Amino acid sequence: MDSKYTFALRKIALLRGIEDYVVLSSRELGDALEMSQQSASKRILELLDEKLIIRDLGARKQRIKLTQKGVDELKQEYSEYRRIFEVSDQITLHGVVSEGMGEGGYYICQVGYMTQFEEKLGFRPFEGTLNIIVDREDAGKLDLIRSAPGETIYGFTQEGRTFGRAIAHKAKIRNIDCAIVMPDRSHYENVIEIVCQYHLRRTLSIGNGDRVEIKVKV
Amino acid sequence: MDSKYTFALRKIALLRGIEDYVVLSSRELGDALEMSQQSASKRILELLDEKLIIRDLGARKQRIKLTQKGVDELKQEYSEYRRIFEVSDQITLHGVVSEGMGEGGYYICQVGYMTQFEEKLGFRPFEGTLNIIVDREDAGKLDLIRSAPGETIYGFTQEGRTFGRAIAHKAKIRNIDCAIVMPDRSHYENVIEIVCQYHLRRTLSIGNGDRVEIKVKV
DNA sequence: ATTACTATGTCACGAGTAT
DNA sequence: TATACTCGTGACATAGTAA
Structure with missing residues (x-):
């Protein structure tokens, strides 16, 4: 250009x-x-x-x-x-825990995804995702994360149904290893899905509306 | 250019x-x-x-x-x-309360500054400043604030001593009106000085090392 | 007032080449 | 290998002006 x-x-x-x-x-x-x-x-x-x-x-x-x-x-x-100018190798996102639609949980349970998560993230995710509504002022950071390479989670087809490609970015929430998973096609949404080895709501005692901070590696 | x-x-x-x-x-x-x-x-x-x-x-x-x-x-x-891209009309700075050198307090007590603060900020500052060490990741936001107009506090000379020009930016700390005061010449420092009508350490019960959030109007 | 065409002048780009 | 010069070509900016 x-x-x-x-x-x-x-x-x-x-x-x-x-x-x-x-x-x-x-x-x-x-x-x-x-x-x-x-x-x-x-x-x-x-x-x-x-x-x-x-x-x-x-x-x-x-x-x-x-x-x-x-x-x-x-x-x-x-x-x-x-x-x-933001030379730091991590980006801190701020947001609040949201109910989410339960969809993420269904998707990541697919064995086609699970094996890739284990291989590329180093842990087997708990069967569910934690949805975070990212603060409006941090929306720009999401673009920055999208422009980082991350770990590619390949799509597959199972029983005639197509499961799309996604990108996982390793992250930490209150010092626990996790990852944020984004669909391959840029959605320009401000909701992110977090996968983690543990049940985060229980482990961190957090619920809908609670403020959290996620440090994403880039 | x-x-x-x-x-x-x-x-x-x-x-x-x-x-x-x-x-x-x-x-x-x-x-x-x-x-x-x-x-x-x-x-x-x-x-x-x-x-x-x-x-x-x-x-x-x-x-x-x-x-x-x-x-x-x-x-x-x-x-x-x-x-x-950061369309929001306020910038949120994160940092920790620091001791500071007590210098700021001496400066802002000068009547040449005080009258301007009252006139341009709408309050008469408490005779002292609160120093905040801004997080490294928010350093870029300081540049953004410096590029905003703010309120110009003119310099003056008193008893042969020169007091320089400064720029004040209206802000809020835990919903209390305050302002951050920056020397006119860009210092590229990550320490900011806050002036406020109240004694912030006492009013907010904060002390050295405590994390605070300042919302600066731009 | 606008927008945008044509003619003209300048200078930016790159091929060839010296060092 | 490098950097960087000269110079021919053309792209781009502007003045004048039409609509």
């Missing part, structure tokens, strides 16, 4: 062009990018061509908004910066 | 060129930047010219390292990304 494009995208994003359309004339963008109105206009056309932004060209003023592709492009650069 | 320069700086930083010299041939940099060896060589000369990197040109291999100016340039872009 050309750095000229992300530079322009970043300036548009700073004007809140991620959440919604933002009124932005080519002159204003030119001022922000320290270039002429003509060049800014051309840059906008290029960004449109690359499908990094979409535009609502009204009679008098155009309104601009980043596409998902544009947002993803910026998130990738943001991840690079985090890798540069 | 040209986006081409920060793009190159970022790639060098990802190779750990912030902490120490990194062996990096012009061909390798060219590969990382998706450009020719010749252009990468030219880019290196430009970065040297702008004093964004320094180089140790050995007989066979050159070693490259970012200068402070180069690091600052990247930090500024990083702050922009944080402003984009």
Whole structure:
């Protein structure tokens, strides 16, 4: 990706062009990018061509908004910066214990997953997962974790049913070894599932609504 | 600052060129930047010219390292990304209460400061500051706070002595209004000073070594 | 006021090559 | 092997201007 494009995208994003359309004339963008109105206009056309932004060209003023592709492009650069400046090899997530839908438990019990967990994480998980709703302010850390390699848990098919690929990241909760398991496809959710050798609710005496801290290795 | 320069700086930083010299041939940099060896060589000369990197040109291999100016340039872009993706209007700092040197208390008692605090923060500070050693993982948040406007507390001269300018950022500690006060010149320290209407150690029953959370408005 | 086309000038890129 | 020079080509920025 050309750095000229992300530079322009970043300036548009700073004007809140991620959440919604933002009124932005080519002159204003030119001022922000320290270039002429003509060049800014051309840059906008290029960004449109690359499908990094979409535009609502009204009679008098155009309104601009980043596409998902544009947002993803910026998130990738943001991840690079985090890798540069957050040198620590662990990321601390804060959140609260949630009921969850019990689904995770059903999935991880599948022998196709279990053997991989034992092999790649070094423990055989308790047959259930602990769901954590991660604090809004830590949502960015989830992207950072998603961009880390982790342990790949391969998918498989059993009795005609498909079980998808997942990525496990080794972690600790109150100094107990565990792992957070994320579906392969980025979900952009703020709920994570934790697998652990022990029954965490009982072992740590925690229940729904309790605040917890998870240290994820990256 | 040209986006081409920060793009190159970022790639060098990802190779750990912030902490120490990194062996990096012009061909390798060219590969990382998706450009020719010749252009990468030219880019290196430009970065040297702008004093964004320094180089140790050995007989066979050159070693490259970012200068402070180069690091600052990247930090500024990083702050922009944080402003984009950490949309919350408050930043939560974690840290532990520290003894401090008692200096802060002497400074803020000066009437030249006190009147400004009353006017700009809406309370008359208790005559002393609470020092917090901010967790290493939250160090980046301090940069983000420094890049926010805050309330400027002007310097003055009294009895031949100069009292410098400072920036106050409104904050809350356990839901009590307070403010963190930072010297104008970036110190890159991880200790912050908190001023508050009340004697925080007594009001909150906290002492040296206790963990606290401060929510700073930005 | 806008956006964006065309013409023109500048400079960035890379091939070839010297060191 | 390296780095980095010269130089031809073209991509990119801007001025002028149309719509």
